[in-house]
Structure formats: C-alpha cells, structure tokens
Amino acid sequence: MVERLSPLEPVYRSGSHGRFEDGVGVILSETRPGSIVQVASWPGEEARAIAAIRKVTGLGLPDGAGGGVVDGEKAAFGFAPGKFTVVDETEGVAAALAKAITPTIGTVTDLSHGRTAIRIEGPEAEWVLAKFFAIDFALTAFPVGAARSTTHHDVFAQIQRTGGDRFDIYVFRSFARSFWKALGHAAEEVGFEVA
Amino acid sequence: MLLTCPYCGPRDVSEFTYQGDGNRQRPAPEAQDLQAWNEYVYDRHNPAGDHNEVWQHSGGCRSHIRVTRNTMTHSVSSAVPARGDVHHRATERRKPGAKA
Amino acid sequence: MAEYSALSLLRNALSGNKDWKPAWRKPAPKASYDVVIIGGGGHGLSTAYYLAKEYGITNVAVVEKGYLGSGNVGRNTTAVRSNYLLPPNTRFYEHSMKLWENLSHDLNYNVMFSQRGVLNLAHTPAQLDDYARRGNSMRHQGVDAELMSVAEIKRLMPSIDVSASARFPILGGLMQPRAGTARHDAVAWGYARGADRRGVDILENCEVTGFLRDGDRVTGVVTSRGEIRAKKVALAAAGSTGRVMQLAGIDRLPIESHVLQAFVSESLKPFLDTVVTFGMGHFYMGQSDKGGLIYGGDLDGYNSYAQRGNLPIVEEVMAEMLALFPSLASVRMLRSWAGVCDMSMDGSPIITTGPLPGMYLNCGWCYGGFKATPASGFCFAHTIARDEPHELNAAFTLDRFYRGAVIDEKGQGATPRLH
Amino acid sequence: MSPRRNETGGQIDRLKTIRFTFDGVPYTGHAGDTLASALLASGVTLMGRSFKYHRPRGVLSAGVDEPNALVTVLRGTAREPNIPATAIEIYDGLRAESQNRFPSLNWDVGAVNQLASKVIGAGFYYKTFMGPVIGPLQGTRFWMFCEHFIRRAAGLGRAGTVADDARYERMNAFCDVLVVGSGPAGLMAAKSAADSGARVILAELDPRFGGSANWSGETIDGARIADWASEIVNALKGRKNVRLLPRTAVWGYYDGNTLAALERVSDHKETAARGEPRHRHWTIRSKSVVLATGALERPLVFPGNDRPGVMLAGAAQRYTNQFGVIPGEKITLFTNNDTAYQAAASLKKAGANVATIVDVRIDISDQARALAASAGAELIAGHAVCETDGGKALSGIRIQRLDRASGTLTGEPRSIQSDCLLVSGGWSPVLHLASQAGAKPEWDEKLQAFLPPKPTQNWSGAGAFTGRLATADAILEGHAAGIAAAGGNARLMEKPAVEPASVNPEPAPVFEIKAKGKSFVDFQHDVTADDVRLAHREGFISVEHLKRYTTLGMATDQGKSSNVPGLAIMAEALGKPIPEVGTTRFRPPYTAVSIGSLAAERYGDLKPERLTPMHDWHLAQGATMYSAGLWFRPMIYGHAGETVEQAYVREAKAVRETAGIVDVSTLGKIAVQGPDAAELLDRVYTNIFSTLPVGKARYGLMLREDGLAFDDGTTWRLGQDDFLMTTTTANAGKVMQHLEYFLDVIWPELKVTVTSVTDEWAGAAIGGPKAREILAACVEDTAVDNAALPFMGIVHGKIADVPVMICRLSFSGEMAFEVYCGAGHGTHVWQALIDAGKPFGLVPYGLEALGTLRIEKGHVTGAEIDGRTTARDLHLDWMLSKKKPFIGSAMMDREGLIAADRLQLVGIVALDNRPLNGGAHIVEELDEENPHGSIGHITACCYAPALGKYIALALVQGGKGRRGTRAYVSDPLRKRFGPVQIVSHHFFDPEGTRMHG
Numbered sequence A: 001m002v003e004r005l006s007p008l009e010p011v012y013r014s015g016s017h018g019r020f021e022d023g024v025g026v027i028l029s030e031t032r033p034g035s036i037v038q039v040a041s042w043p044g045e046e047a048r049a050i051a052a053i054r055k056v057t058g059l060g061l062p063d064g065a066g067g068g069v070v071d072g073e074k075a076a077f078g079f080a081p082g083k084f085t086v087v088d089e090t091e092g093v094a095a096a097l098a099k100a101i102t103p104t105i106g107t108v109t110d111l112s113h114g115r116t117a118i119r120i121e122g123p124e125a126e127w128v129l130a131k132f133f134a135i136d137f138a139l140t141a142f143p144v145g146a147a148r149s150t151t152h153h154d155v156f157a158q159i160q161r162t163g164g165d166r167f168d169i170y171v172f173r174s175f176a177r178s179f180w181k182a183l184g185h186a187a188e189e190v191g192f193e194v195a
Numbered sequence B: 001m002l003l004t005c006p007y008c009g010p011r012d013v014s015e016f017t018y019q020g021d022g023n024r025q026r027p028a029p030e031a032q033d034l035q036a037w038n039e040y041v042y043d044r045h046n047p048a049g050d051h052n053e054v055w056q057h058s059g060g061c062r063s064h065i066r067v068t069r070n071t072m073t074h075s076v077s078s079a080v081p082a083r084g085d086v087h088h089r090a091t092e093r094r095k096p097g098a099k100a
Numbered sequence C: 001m002a003e004y005s006a007l008s009l010l011r012n013a014l015s016g017n018k019d020w021k022p023a024w025r026k027p028a029p030k031a032s033y034d035v036v037i038i039g040g041g042g043h044g045l046s047t048a049y050y051l052a053k054e055y056g057i058t059n060v061a062v063v064e065k066g067y068l069g070s071g072n073v074g075r076n077t078t079a080v081r082s083n084y085l086l087p088p089n090t091r092f093y094e095h096s097m098k099l100w101e102n103l104s105h106d107l108n109y110n111v112m113f114s115q116r117g118v119l120n121l122a123h124t125p126a127q128l129d130d131y132a133r134r135g136n137s138m139r140h141q142g143v144d145a146e147l148m149s150v151a152e153i154k155r156l157m158p159s160i161d162v163s164a165s166a167r168f169p170i171l172g173g174l175m176q177p178r179a180g181t182a183r184h185d186a187v188a189w190g191y192a193r194g195a196d197r198r199g200v201d202i203l204e205n206c207e208v209t210g211f212l213r214d215g216d217r218v219t220g221v222v223t224s225r226g227e228i229r230a231k232k233v234a235l236a237a238a239g240s241t242g243r244v245m246q247l248a249g250i251d252r253l254p255i256e257s258h259v260l261q262a263f264v265s266e267s268l269k270p271f272l273d274t275v276v277t278f279g280m281g282h283f284y285m286g287q288s289d290k291g292g293l294i295y296g297g298d299l300d301g302y303n304s305y306a307q308r309g310n311l312p313i314v315e316e317v318m319a320e321m322l323a324l325f326p327s328l329a330s331v332r333m334l335r336s337w338a339g340v341c342d343m344s345m346d347g348s349p350i351i352t353t354g355p356l357p358g359m360y361l362n363c364g365w366c367y368g369g370f371k372a373t374p375a376s377g378f379c380f381a382h383t384i385a386r387d388e389p390h391e392l393n394a395a396f397t398l399d400r401f402y403r404g405a406v407i408d409e410k411g412q413g414a415t416p417r418l419h
Numbered sequence D: 001m002s003p004r005r006n007e008t009g010g011q012i013d014r015l016k017t018i019r020f021t022f023d024g025v026p027y028t029g030h031a032g033d034t035l036a037s038a039l040l041a042s043g044v045t046l047m048g049r050s051f052k053y054h055r056p057r058g059v060l061s062a063g064v065d066e067p068n069a070l071v072t073v074l075r076g077t078a079r080e081p082n083i084p085a086t087a088i089e090i091y092d093g094l095r096a097e098s099q100n101r102f103p104s105l106n107w108d109v110g111a112v113n114q115l116a117s118k119v120i121g122a123g124f125y126y127k128t129f130m131g132p133v134i135g136p137l138q139g140t141r142f143w144m145f146c147e148h149f150i151r152r153a154a155g156l157g158r159a160g161t162v163a164d165d166a167r168y169e170r171m172n173a174f175c176d177v178l179v180v181g182s183g184p185a186g187l188m189a190a191k192s193a194a195d196s197g198a199r200v201i202l203a204e205l206d207p208r209f210g211g212s213a214n215w216s217g218e219t220i221d222g223a224r225i226a227d228w229a230s231e232i233v234n235a236l237k238g239r240k241n242v243r244l245l246p247r248t249a250v251w252g253y254y255d256g257n258t259l260a261a262l263e264r265v266s267d268h269k270e271t272a273a274r275g276e277p278r279h280r281h282w283t284i285r286s287k288s289v290v291l292a293t294g295a296l297e298r299p300l301v302f303p304g305n306d307r308p309g310v311m312l313a314g315a316a317q318r319y320t321n322q323f324g325v326i327p328g329e330k331i332t333l334f335t336n337n338d339t340a341y342q343a344a345a346s347l348k349k350a351g352a353n354v355a356t357i358v359d360v361r362i363d364i365s366d367q368a369r370a371l372a373a374s375a376g377a378e379l380i381a382g383h384a385v386c387e388t389d390g391g392k393a394l395s396g397i398r399i400q401r402l403d404r405a406s407g408t409l410t411g412e413p414r415s416i417q418s419d420c421l422l423v424s425g426g427w428s429p430v431l432h433l434a435s436q437a438g439a440k441p442e443w444d445e446k447l448q449a450f451l452p453p454k455p456t457q458n459w460s461g462a463g464a465f466t467g468r469l470a471t472a473d474a475i476l477e478g479h480a481a482g483i484a485a486a487g488g489n490a491r492l493m494e495k496p497a498v499e500p501a502s503v504n505p506e507p508a509p510v511f512e513i514k515a516k517g518k519s520f521v522d523f524q525h526d527v528t529a530d531d532v533r534l535a536h537r538e539g540f541i542s543v544e545h546l547k548r549y550t551t552l553g554m555a556t557d558q559g560k561s562s563n564v565p566g567l568a569i570m571a572e573a574l575g576k577p578i579p580e581v582g583t584t585r586f587r588p589p590y591t592a593v594s595i596g597s598l599a600a601e602r603y604g605d606l607k608p609e610r611l612t613p614m615h616d617w618h619l620a621q622g623a624t625m626y627s628a629g630l631w632f633r634p635m636i637y638g639h640a641g642e643t644v645e646q647a648y649v650r651e652a653k654a655v656r657e658t659a660g661i662v663d664v665s666t667l668g669k670i671a672v673q674g675p676d677a678a679e680l681l682d683r684v685y686t687n688i689f690s691t692l693p694v695g696k697a698r699y700g701l702m703l704r705e706d707g708l709a710f711d712d713g714t715t716w717r718l719g720q721d722d723f724l725m726t727t728t729t730a731n732a733g734k735v736m737q738h739l740e741y742f743l744d745v746i747w748p749e750l751k752v753t754v755t756s757v758t759d760e761w762a763g764a765a766i767g768g769p770k771a772r773e774i775l776a777a778c779v780e781d782t783a784v785d786n787a788a789l790p791f792m793g794i795v796h797g798k799i800a801d802v803p804v805m806i807c808r809l810s811f812s813g814e815m816a817f818e819v820y821c822g823a824g825h826g827t828h829v830w831q832a833l834i835d836a837g838k839p840f841g842l843v844p845y846g847l848e849a850l851g852t853l854r855i856e857k858g859h860v861t862g863a864e865i866d867g868r869t870t871a872r873d874l875h876l877d878w879m880l881s882k883k884k885p886f887i888g889s890a891m892m893d894r895e896g897l898i899a900a901d902r903l904q905l906v907g908i909v910a911l912d913n914r915p916l917n918g919g920a921h922i923v924e925e926l927d928e929e930n931p932h933g934s935i936g937h938i939t940a941c942c943y944a945p946a947l948g949k950y951i952a953l954a955l956v957q958g959g960k961g962r963r964g965t966r967a968y969v970s971d972p973l974r975k976r977f978g979p980v981q982i983v984s985h986h987f988f989d990p991e992g993t994r995m996h997g
C-alpha cells in the first residue's frame, strides 16, 4: 500500500510551541484515520442506515441530531439530517459500507482522502476552539460523542467531541494546512505540543 | 442574529445563506406561461413584518430551512426544514428510480 | 431668501448671526398638488427641484415620513462615480456626473463635491482585464478612466499594502479621476432649499399610510398629516419602496430590501485622498473632510427594513480593510449604522411611469443611488412631466425583466444580494 | 489648577513607580493610575486641543466619556490615535503624544481659528467656497482648493503608516447570564445569578471591578464598600460557572442576544506575553443579559466652561478616592443637584479644600446643606457661574444671581478665585446598549434624563442604569435582576445599610447659563449653545438635523456628555418639552473599538489558502503561482531568463508537439449519487445524461433559471446511480448550492445525495500527441488504447501501485486524459506520470498555457460565461435539448436573449502582429483621440503558437455575421490600437481530429 501524503506534512512540527513554559494547554495532532466515509440515508431510512453502520463497524449510533459514538479510533456521528460520518483506522471501510447500504437505504461516499482529521486535546481545548467556532463547547452543551457541522470563515468543519477535553476536527484537505497553521497560532497563548 | 436550524440548533447568521422569498412558486417544468416564470424568477414579496423565507445552513448541515422572520425586528418566529417532514416520513414514497 | 456667499457669511457674522432664515419652509400640507412626491430623500428632492426648474411645475409637495434626509441620502458613504460597464448605466451616471460638477452653483449650496477620484483595485490578471474592459467601455463613451500601476497606487496612498506577499497582491487598478465624494446631507439640504425657493412644499413628518384611488388610478395619498390629492403621485422611497407599494396593493416587485451597513473611524489627519475599493471582497473607503474614514462593504444579505445590521459583516469589512491598510489596526471604529437598500434583480435602477395609472416609480438603486441623485431627479422629473421616459432612463423599465433585457453589471442574475 | 497626589488613600500602589512620557517629557505615576490621573498628579492640566478652534483643554471626566484629553499612544512604529487619557492605564515605557496642535500643545497656531469663530460657526461651509461661476476655478476646482486646507486643519490624531505587529483575536462565548458593568448593581447581579447556578459572564470596561464602589467612599453594613466589592469579586473568581472579564467594554447589542465586547488584554503592559493578543473581540451569546452600566454625569453649559480646570464633580471624586489625586488647591463646585454635595464632602474628607458651592437652586435640601457644611464650603444658592477666568488654566470664576423663571442673570458678577471648578448637571443612565436595537428611550421628568426603553430583547437592567442612583437600591435591584436572569427563585435580600445616606439625585431642570461668551455643549467638536440656536434659526430643528448640521455628538465621545444639554437647548428654543424633541439614535459601538480587534484573527491572514495535493511539487519546480479564488495554481513553470510569454508559449507548444501535464485538482467535483441521480442531471443540464452509459463521460452545460449560461463541465457516470460531476473552479461552490437548493426546496422527492468531493480527488490532465504513450508506459490493470478507452471513456487502473480513474477528454484539443486518484496519493501519481513522460518530453504547464490552448480551440470559460451570455451567444445552442425541460429552458428564449445585436463569441486575429489585451474593445472605425462605437470586447487573448499569431476570443455584437470582416482593437487605456480580423472562435483543428485521433 502506498502511504498517503498528509497536507500538513511540511508544517507539522512535533514538539512544544508557544508559551508552554507554564505548562501545555493543548496537544495537537493529525490522526490519519484509514477511512472517513459519508453515509446518507433517504428520509425514513435512517434506522436502517444506522443498523448497517453498526453491522460494518460495530459502532452503535444513538438516535437524534448530532449524536455520535466513539470507540477507540473508530467513531461515527450524525452531521446533517439523515447523514453520518464514519471513521475507522483501517482503510476500505467505504467499500464495506457500500455493500451494506443498498440504494434503497441511501448512498455511501468515500472521503478518506478528502478530509483531514485534526485532534485537539487538553485543558484549554475548549478555549482554543472557541477562538474559531461559534459553537458552545461546554461539556453540558456538547457531550462526548456528539458532533457539530460548522465553519470558520471559509473552512468547513465537522467536529466531534471524542473525550472530556478532546475534539476531532474534520476539515477539507485543501484547507487543512491553513487551518493547522491558524490552530497553532491560536494555541500559542496557552502553549501547545504537537504530538 | 441567530437562526435555529432544526437539525443543528441555534447558530449565528454567518453560517447561513439567504435564499430569499419562500412564497415563490416554480411553474411546472414544461409550463410555457412566461408571465408565471417571470413572477417566479424576478418578483419578490418584500413585506415589512413577517416574511416567509428560505435559508440554507450552508456553514453547517447544509440543509435548507423555511424561516418566518420579522423584517422590522429581525426576530424569528419559526424555522422548519424546507423538505417538510420528508425526512421523517417512511410511507408514501415513490419507487426508487421512478421519474418525477 | 438670501443667497449664500462668503459675503453673506461675513455680514451675518457682524450682526451676530441672528438674521439667518430657515433653509426651507415648514408649510402645512395643502389639500391638493399637481405632483406629490413620496420620499424626502435625495431623489425625491431632486425630482421636485428639476420639476420646478426644468418643467415649471411648482405646485409640488415632497412628503417625508421622518426628518428630511433620514433615509439613505443621509446614511450613505458618499461615493460619486460613473465608472459603469454597460452603456445604459454609463450614459445615465455620466449625465449625473455632469450635473454634480455644477451642482453647488446650481443650488447655491456647497455640496462639497470633491473630485478626488475613485480607484478600483485589481488583484488578478483576469480582474485587471475585467477592469480594462470597463474602463475602455467608459472611454468609448467619452467618460474618463485610467489604469493605474502598482507604483502609482502606492504613491497615491502610501499606507496601502502593495507587497507581493499579500494574500491578494495588488496588480493595478482602474481609476476614474473625475469621480469623488460629496457631503451627503448637504445634497439633501441643498436640493430641499433649491426646491423650496422655487415654491415646492416640503412636508416633513408626513408619512404616507395609504393611497387615494379612483378605480385603478391613483389620485392622491393618505398621510399622517391628512389626505392630499394629486394629479400625479411619484414614488421615490428607495429602501421603503416595497412597503409603500404594498399600500397601493402591489405586494410583489422585482425588488428586495436589504440592509447595508457603513462605518466611520475616529477623526484622523489626512490619510486617504481617494476613494478606494478592494477587488477581492466588498470593502471600500474614503475619508471625510472632518477626518473620519468612511467605509463599508457587503450587504448583510437578508431582507430587512430595520436600518441596522449584524456583526458578521462588521467583522468582514474590518478584515478586508486591514488587508489593504494594515496600519489601521490600531485606529478605532467610532460608529456604525445601516440603511435599507432597494436591491433590484439586475442591480440597475427602475425609473418609469406606472405601474398604476397616475403613479410613477423610481427605485432599484441598490447601494449606488447617491451618485445618481441629480440624474435620477432629472430623468424622473421628465418622466413625470412628459408621461414618458427621458432617453437616459428609457432602458430602466419594469418590464425589462420580463423581456430579458436586463442590465446586469455583475452578471449575477436574479439574486439581489449579489448585486 | 494645581492638582496634587495625596499621601494616602486610593487604589494605586504607591510602592510601584511607573515611568512614562507625554509629548516627550518624562513623568512618573503609580500602578493603578490612568494617564490622566498620573498627569494630574504631576500637575499637568493641559492635555489636548479642541477640533475646530484648537482651544486648550484639560480633562473633563475620568472615564470613556472624556471629550477633551485625547492622546496618541505610540507603540514601536504603531500609532494609536485619539485615545482618552482617562482610559489609558500607565505602564513603564508608555509614550503618549498630544494631538491636533502645531507646533506644540502649549503654542498652537490653529488657535487663530477662534478669531473667526463668528464666521465659521455651524454649517458655514455649506454657504461658501462655491467659487466663481466661470473661469478656471469654476465647477469643483475652487472648492477642492479650499478643501485641501480644510482637510489638513481638521482631523485629530494621525494614523500610522506601518502595520502594527500586535495580535488580535476573536473569542466566541456562550452563557446563561451576561452582566454588563460591575458596579454595586452589576456585582450583585453576577453573584446572585451565579448563586442560582447559571453560567455567568461579568464584563467591566475598567481594569478594576466595582464601578463606583471604587470611589464613592461609602460604607456598607459598616465595611468600606470598595472592600465589600473586592470580596464579592474574589468569591466570584474561584467559581467554575463564572467568567470575569475586566478591561472589557461590551460595545454592541446585536440580534439574538448576541453581544460584542472588546477586551484590552495587554494594552496595559509594556509587552504582551508570547501568544497573547493585544485585544480580544468577544462575541457573547447569552440567554439573558443584565445591563448594569451605571450613569454618566453631565456638565453644565456656561461661558468658559471648557477651560482646563473645569471638571465633572463625580470625576473629581473619582480622582481623589480612586487615584489619590486632589484635582485643585482651591475648589469651587457648581451644581443643579444634590449629588455634587456628596462629592464635595467626599473630597473634603480626603483633605481637599472645597471653598465654595454654587447652586442654581434656591431651596437647598437639608441633606445637601449638611453635606456642604461637612465639606466646610460656603454655599451660594440661587447663583450660577457666568464666566471663567484664566488662560490655559483656570484661575477663577465669576458668578451671578440666577432668576430661574426667566433664565436671566442679575446683579454684579462676583469673582471667586479658584483653580478648579467642579460641575454637575445631573446624571444620564448609560442606556446605549439597551437602545442600540432601535428602541426609543423614555424621558424621565424627575431625573431629567432618558431612561432605558422597554426591552426588545431578553435583558433586564439594574442600578444607576435604570435610574436607581442610590447604592442600596442598586444592590437590591442587581440582586433581583441576577436571580431573574438566571431563572432562579432565590429569596430577595435585605436592604443593606449604606453610609452616608444617599441624596436625592433629581436635578433642577437647568442646562445652560445664558451669558456672553462661548458656552460649549460638545467640547470636542466645539459646538456652542449659539450653534444650537443657529441651527434652530435655520430650521435644523429635528435633533437629527441638529446633530448633522452642528456635528453635536459626532465626536469620538459620541456626545456622552453633550447630547442631553444640546437637545435641552434646542427644546427651549422650540418651546417644546424635551420628550417631544427626543434624542438621537444610539449606535454601536458604545466606545470606539480598534479595527484590529474586529478583524481579529484575520488581521494579517485574510483568507485561508487552498492548496492542491501537488502544491509543494509545483513550488519545488519553480512555478509562479496564480491565485484563483482561494486556490493557488501554477501560472507558468518559468525557466531562468524566460518572460511569461516565452514560458507559456514553450509550454503550450510542448502540448501540441509532445505532451504536457497540468494540475486540474481545483475543478469542482460533486458526487451525484442515488436512484434519481440521472433524473436530476437531466433537469439541471441542458443536455441529456440519463442515456449516458456507465463508464462514459459527457460534457454538460447548465443555465440559470433566468435562461443565461451558468456553468459547464464534464460529468462521468461511474455506476448506474453514481455520477461524478465536474464544475469550473470558480463556480464549484455555486453549483453545489444550486443542486442542494433544488433537491431540498423544489424537488424534495428526488432521491439524490450530492457531496463535494473536490478534495477527495487529485486530478492531472495529460495531453498531447504522446499522452497515450506516456500513460501506457505507467498505467497498470487497464489498457488505454482506443478500444479500451475511447473518447469520453472511463477506465480504472493503477499507476505506481495507486488506484486511478482515467477519463479521456480534452480541453486542450489534443489527445488527452484526466487522471484522478485519491488526493493523498496525488503527488505520488503525478511524479510517476512525470517520470514516465520524461523520455517523451512531457512538460508541466500552467494556467497561461492552459488558457492559450483553450483559446486556440475556442473553448469558453468564466471570461465568456460571465453571467450575461446565453448558450446561443456562445454557440452552444447545440447543447439545448428539445426533448425535455431543464432549468432555464422556459426563460432562455425571451426576446432580449435572442436579439440580433447581442454580443456573440468570435475569434480575433491581430493583423498587425502585435499582442492584444484582455478587456480591449472592438470598433468598426478607429478613432484614437475620441474612441467610440464599441461593438464588443476581448475576453481572452494570447500568442497562439499553433498559428504563429496573436489571437483572441471576443464577444462582439452580431458576432457570427461578422466572421471574415475586418475591425479594430481600440484599447485607449493601454493605448493599443490596430486592425484585426474577425474569425470563427475555432482557430485550431476545428474538426477535432487531434483529440479523437
């Protein structure tokens, strides 16, 4: 298998940055999942789509808008009416899903190359993200597993909370480098580490 | 200004794209009535008060919503999916692949 | 009423400035007029002025719901130019420009028209070609236009960022040297005084709340100060066009009313001598004689009659401003406000007889009608007086949409917020 | 005035000395000082010059309402003009400069303007400068000549010319209760809301929480109220559900309870910490808001009221109690209300000499008398100040008996020696935020002030903001407001005991003392009471006209101190009560905000960069990049010493002669999937897609609903229900929205998903006589010959172990292929193609060559599909299916769209063999002096290596009929004129034999 090139590669600098002397506020990383897949179901077929996702990945999506689930490096979440993102560390999940999601249920679109997954975690994760997105990141408003579709100016993002102070952000690959730089810039204030 | 997307919840207006007058009726595709087409394409309700309009949550879930918003105060009294309850209705659907 | 001049200023100063008279009368409404003009903005007032001056029709009332000039004429960013692409627009706005050039004399009121140029910046070769097309189009119609090089631009406005490393580097620009700015309020007041001196009644705090009708025909208006009959009723209500037309039972028009914000910085010593527009967004800026930077950007993007906008555009405008003038980051925005713009479906105006008998319509000015004030009044007066359009506004009909004869400067089609 | 620093008292840190300069002169102050308090403590009372008359001015207030003491702060090379000295916290190394003076603050030549003040009163410029009606100065010339000087005389501070290197930042916040203002009312509101469990944000524009508690000198239940405030603040600090924002002015109240606030994070520091912004722009979305913004004191209008040494009484109290600065040696006080007596007593307590209190009222309350007595001041009732003495500093005042009924002054003026005159004209609640949404404030006759309007959004008010000026009441009200805002139902608190007892704040309705001399209403803009009356005389009687005619309230302080006196004077002139006159409209921002803060993170970084997968490769190969929307694309891969034209000609030639490769990853790509996908395409494209076999692509054209051309591109059928649509780079987003709109709003019954997959696929177009050989050399798992891969066919295979999808289609007119692979493999595949192509002479080419190739072929792009052209104009009518309706089909035949004189696409050949220019016009007759008679314009042009000529595409009136005729380019902007031939737009290989090959 040929390894995929990350759009972040030339600007991805591991180590501590910014004002880290008093501690590190956030850790930034690129998670590079093998599969990022969009499942869209026709109206009324959501339950069957959810069942198919469970069958293929073992992830049990909750009902309801923006609900999601995390299991290790696997995750799934709803981001739009009838639409879900499924993430898995292994490649080829799109093909497996395409078998389970028949045309009567909906469609499957492979976005594994097209989206870049960036993780931000740490005590200041909410603070740093709040510099970008007009989303309430408080745990009460945005529980673990849940996801939001939103934008920072021109950069469209899907954000899933994958831990108490951890968020995975999916951005368009072409914008990823710009976004990464901006994220680092914003995190300088709290000190950050690139894993 | 905030708009409440039925799917995503209240979001800043900057996440939405305005698609204008929601009362416009698209004539049947084959219709030759130029007057009807002209009204649909060019004429707009432009009331002072509650306005029925369509917005897209383009910076979020990307679905379209029908909004009733007061053009004097900007207060929003209703916001529902433009597709109606289509997404929750299991019956009454056409056969896959059938032509409209 | 006395002429204004340096001499009259001196004379009055000597007598303690006690002898100045109101710039226009505050008459009570008469029961009827030959023409009632709805809207005491720039266009309504200039229409009255030219009706009196050019056509001798002086039994005219201008009815204004608030204080005179409370609409867009009193809240615009004062840019006056005729740098249009499409010939019907170029011709019309150039006629306006010619009237501007003599307006202070004509009105005996200094409207401070200052021809300090309007410069449109280009950031890609394709955009430079686009501007060249427009500039050449102007030149082929006898209107001034020049391309400016980066070096010339830098010389003209030393604080502008012309570096090649800018996100959208400046490659050049289209300059109209005769364009410029005028003192917005003075335009309204000058036309009001001019019309008043020719016998026009200006009725402030007089809101039109309905129309008098004889069948289809419009025979007058109902106002907050009583009924007023009129042989002809002319509408020049700009952003309020939709609301007023609704009173006449017309609830759909090729118009959407959108809110446009504008901003002024704190007063500064001369910083910018020209009006400049950013090519990769919607930002534009000039500096008032008082020293405030006057600037604005895009519409808020939704229907509104509220005369106030929201934050996203505020932020957008400032970001674009600093992309051009980074040293202004530490300068402060003093005040923001908004006006309601009558956005038409092709971005060009409507000046026409109808749509009802006895009625005349002037609207669709989008966010560019201040510069049109003289020509709009001139053409509208003609249309009212002669019951047919002047050749300059012959293309600005209501049925051009139906006919497919749109005048679409930006090529955006029927999406008003994009014009 | 000789102010001095007290030995003790105040909230400054006397152990910390801070050094700064003002106009280059070094001074010291203490931590906790503002520039104004530190200057006052150093005996400096002249701090600014007024706008028009350049009058010497001192400090009037102690806060953001300051109209006079404006300075420029210098930081490195950055200049921050027009900052009130009252709002600057001093720090070591602070450099401040006075403004609007030449050569110096002390000796300012601009002050001569005062001599002409009778002539240059309100609105004078409307009446003059029109110049001669004829001659060289007619038209606008004379005015512009004068304007040149007027502009230089006007303006306040000077903006810098270089970027400041500060960082600005945005912050989004959400909370249940936002409390604005941290005086006694706001503090209690924040506390009670927090106690109710709500998420609370407390914003205070000052560095210190507590508002008037910091300087009122009161006690609460026996404790100093300043300590009481600190205690509450300390308790709030530790709580998880509370965020405290000091130095944060909430300046805008927008729709949906969205508030904008400016936090000055590091303005008070010599240098910001690493990563720390200078300003932070907060957007706070709060379920409810408590406005506890207090009240501002108003000055009185009387001759000479602007002399340095005249100060608001409350400000003096603040300088004394908060900063330990006694503002003068011998203080006089002039008031129309009792609150000033509290200030007098408070000052006395701190050791000041308040010699005299002049009150316009005759009946003085017992409480006030007692306060005057405790201040040790002589009380002169029924009198008014009619003049002030001194030059650049106050030396004394003159008073006369005032007959309030007639407003006249009687008796001999009495002189009182004094270096500091404190004035109080009553209090105006800070209702700016409440009324920004457009609601009209309501006049309160008792307080002689506007009170907040009825809420138009979810807010409540507390304290001086609602007119409750008594501290105990403010606390009670704050407490209740906090609970209510949090939706709690905790018990209301008991009224605290506040000492000294509050006075009745209701003033006598006196705003102006009419006497000879200049009485200033708007200090900064030099608007006098006479100017207001002149406006009245000339009919500018609406408050909004008054404002615009005189510029009253339009200065940097936005009339915080001047609006009410101004409109009161107008009301009197009109003989109308104040409420009938009304107030001018409040607008954001409450206090001026830095433009940098609003641009926030976009300062220096306006837009993100959008990069293709092969971006770094292009850079490494020395490509010159072209910005296309947010994308960057190679323009040319120039060799050393090559001009742009040489480079693109070389690249384009290579494509025609051997092969070239171009990055097409930016093309919009939309996955159109689902059982109704083909049906959707039939409806949105002008031609038919449902008949397209799987494994084939088709070129499609879209119209807008109005029948004009919208976008074009190829769409590939990858499966029965699975299409890949490509759009132009520029229109990708628009087309996506177009499809989404129709699917959601017009045809919800269609089962189609549209997904942007632009970023999923890297795309390389490889074309030229050798293209197929190159592909064959590197592609595995599929053949690429004519049989396997016919024109518009699609195959799947591998290149360098990576799965690829190849479609044979051509934009260049050559035998060409588009190779798509996963974006993460883009560079890998691209490099493999480059390597495979090396033996064949494969050349990477950029946008210029791409443009050249397409012009030679007569293919259209955005320059021709410019939103004003129809399919027919572009000779694409063959694509308009007659078998089905499609978007735009009903409107495309309207008379205006089929008119004979429409601009139509043609080809142009330069007959003088010189380069053509985009945007040049075409004329039938050349007239270089007076260009006229344009019949069209050039949309795109190039040197065509295939033809050896300069050619162009153009849109020309009735274009088709002009083929074969001669015309001229007329390009006055670039002075390029010359003969051209109008030809078909298909310059090269019109039959397409090369690509079908």
Ligand SMILES: Cc1cc2nc3c(=O)[nH]c(=O)nc-3n(C[C@H](O)[C@H](O)[C@H](O)COP(=O)(O)OP(=O)(O)OC[C@H]3O[C@@H](n4cnc5c(N)ncnc54)[C@H](O)[C@@H]3O)c2cc1C
Pocket: C038, C039, C040, C041, C042, C043, C044, C063, C064, C065, C066, C068, C069, C070, C071, C072, C073, C074, C075, C076, C077, C078, C079, C080, C206, C207, C208, C209, C236, C237, C238, C239, C240, C244, C260, C261, C262, C296, C338, C339, C340, C341, C365, C366, C367, C368, C369, C370, C371, C372
């Ligand atoms: C922020 C902003 C910036 C702009 N910048 C520029 C610029 O730089 N250059 C430029 O050329 N143009 C600009 N414009 C556009 C320009 O201001 C307007 O197109 C133009 O002023 C409109 O014509 P008017 O002056 O007659 O309108 P208005 O001044 O709006 O006059 C219409 C009048 O009708 C009155 N009215 C409404 N309803 C009634 C009723 N029922 N009864 C009685 N009276 C009624 C209104 O109160 C109003 O006074 C800008 C507009 C805005 C909002």
Ligand SMILES: NC(=O)c1ccc[n+]([C@@H]2O[C@H](COP(=O)([O-])OP(=O)(O)OC[C@H]3O[C@@H](n4cnc5c(N)ncnc54)[C@H](O)[C@@H]3O)[C@@H](O)[C@H]2O)c1
Pocket: D180, D181, D182, D183, D184, D185, D186, D187, D203, D204, D205, D206, D210, D211, D212, D213, D216, D248, D249, D250, D251, D292, D293, D294, D295, D339, D340, D342, D427, D430, D433, D462, D463, D464, D465, D468, D469, D470, D471, D474, D503, D505, D590
């Ligand atoms: N002498 C008097 O009778 C008199 C007159 C006026 C005020 N007061 C005082 O009024 C107090 C009432 O308390 P209060 O809390 O209502 O007022 P306050 O003046 O004590 O507090 C208001 C606070 O709000 C802040 N503020 C104003 N606008 C703001 C904004 N936009 N953003 C952020 N902060 C902003 C101010 O900086 C101030 O600290 C009493 O304690 C009394 O002493 C008394």
Ligand SMILES: Cc1cc2nc3c(=O)[nH]c(=O)nc-3n(C[C@H](O)[C@H](O)[C@H](O)COP(=O)(O)O)c2cc1C
Pocket: C074, C075, C076, C077, C078, C184, C264, C288, C290, C292, C294, C307, C334, C335, C336, C337, C338, D544, D553, D554, D555, D558, D584, D585, D587
């Ligand atoms: C060209 C221009 C310059 C302005 N300059 C100032 C200014 O220097 N100070 C100010 O306070 N407002 C200024 N304003 C804004 C007005 O105060 C006011 O906000 C605007 O005319 C809209 O009216 P409104 O706010 O009453 O609705 C200016 C407005 C315009 C159109």
Ligand SMILES: [Zn+2]
Pocket: B005, B006, B007, B008, B009, B057, B060, B061, B062, B063
């Ligand atoms: Zn949504």
